[in-house]
Amino acid sequence: MVAATALATIAVHRGEPISATWFVLAAACSYLVAYRLYSAFISAKLLALDNTRATPAERRDDGRDFVPTNKWVLFGHHFAAIAGPGPLVGPTLAAQFGYLPGTIWLIAGAAFAGCVQDFVILFCSIRRDGKTLGEMAREEVSKRGGVIAQLAVLAIMIILLGVVALVIVNALKSSPWATFTLACTIPIALLLGVYLRFVRPGRVLEASLMGVALVVFAVVAGQWVANSATWSRAFTLSGIALTFAIIAYGFAASALPVWLLLAPRDYLSAFIKAGAIFTLAAGILLVRPHVLMPPLTRFVDGNGPVFAGKIFPFCFITIACGAISGFHSLISSGTTPKMIQRESHARFIGYGAMLLESFVGVMAMVAACAMTPGVYFAINSPAQIVGGIPEVAAKTISSWGYPVSASMMAGLAHSVGEQTLWNRAGGAPSLAVGMAQIFSTTIGGERLLSIWYHFAIMFEALFILTVLDAGTRVGRFMVQELCGRFWKPIGRLNWYPAILLSSAMIVGAWGYFLYQGVVDPLGGINSLWPLFGIANQLLAAVALVVATTILLKMGRMRWIWVTLVPMAWLVVITMTASYEKIFSANPRIGFLSFANVLAAQIGTGTIPAAKILETRRIIFNQRLDAVVTAVLAAMILVLLLEAIAQWHAILSRGKKPVLHESPYVATQWAEGD
């Protein structure tokens, strides 16, 4: 009743600002209903979870890979692994449509698609001794399906890393305070790495607490750097300079021993992530800010300044993590299935952790929508759309019906300790402003606004760098495995030239996307975030195709719609978005039409001679993006056709379904263990 009332309130409310309490109530109560009813139904009817069956963690307990783990601890592990920057950045960008489409997609998408995917893939992996999504696709769908899943993972990894790096660049550009703080996390991580390796091996808790204290000090010290003329100049970097710094960092993190830089940064990030998310939730509950963004903005027509495209399909690919994310299927078929104690825990961990991630997405939506809409558009709109001069940009945004002035933005930038907040597309700065306003209302008031802002930027950037360095390393392993099939030496994991070469290949791949985003005249996010969304949803579709095939083989025809409907939805949105991104006649949406517009401008002599080379590069990038999108779409179509052939054979009884489950072994544990 409460969920329905709150949902109805946020859906029909018009005119006056609405309290964030309604969002919290709508989300929390909907999640409770979904967990209590829908996940119970899936557990009992679709999956028939069996607690008498020993899990891989019980059968193969070795204290290393297979470790039976308390369900609350494993929930924490799983949540820390699936919660990245996606549920924070995606909803912030999608707020340009208004709060309503994104909020409904976050809640409904999580309950009926995202949680289902995580839960079912976790179950399938438990029943197969913790096999990965690629292995399950190869065994249960086809060999080609396995190859497609592997390629999809590599593709999404490259695009993802390029996009998240672009978010960092846009957050740190011309911000000496934020750049200094983030730079400090590198020596702090190195220090922790040495401590954990040689001084107190494996004492993660004490080392992380020391690290967190040092990072907080770095946030405060950043203010002194920003106020010093010399130091401020040293840490004020352009987008291009930051691009090369991040590429160099990614290469170092991939090539250096894992204990030195990557792992200690991950520990720092995990603690700060948990703390910041908890503080944001507590802040929203305490402050109960008013959501100033209207439920629907004029940009539902597809001409939004943050990114172009209508609600369908672009809202559904912009918010991937938080509603459904294919990347989660890699975690659900990674470490978690090897640590689960009982099959019934899969419901709490698989379905429950995704609900919590969706809640993080709703909070990010609230934080973004709680700021004045004019300010939101001023921060997130690229200069090419609204104009590079503050007065002109303010006039453009105000003419859309979202009043903002140059002096208002200058005052806001001053109070958060930044030189400017105009044209900071990417979601991170606007989310940081929203978070800082909520935090400072709880503790410190205006006086601490700048500290809170930079704490939020540091939290987001640290979060993203963790994804970047861990992803680069995993990508390096994938490249070594792939290239090792053609040239054996490069596949050797302990041969340093191979490590350096494969690291350079993976860093070069995502670094190229990052560079093209930084030099993109439309701000980069407009082109790259949809590409990332398409890749991520493609992987989710792959996961749901595998899940549906396995369930059909298990004879669960009656309830197959549970995975089939979200799979069909994902295929439709991925295909529609891919088609529009390639062929749309609107140059802000279609890669090819934008390339054609630029080519025509060169032809008519509109582009100055000095800019022709740069424009040709942008044309090439747009065409490359079109090809990448087409390849991604083709991969899901091939996999789908393979799966449909399998389903037809099973349903027409032309082929006896072969299920590759591990044999049943009864548990040795008592019920209460």
Next chain:
Amino acid sequence: MQFVWWKMRLGFASAWQGLREWCGDAAYERYRECAKRAGQRRVLSAQEFYVEQLNKKYSRPNRCC
């Protein structure tokens, strides 16, 4: 009163243990117990175990977007 105190201590102890397990502090103790139970001759040192775990953890997707 003593019962409440005892319950609180029990709660704190299990929360502390949960935190240690979540962040990985307790991993080596677990491994040693497991190795002892299995009668393994060669048991890794704390350093070796730490590095081995990290190499395994960061060779597959373990952080989502």
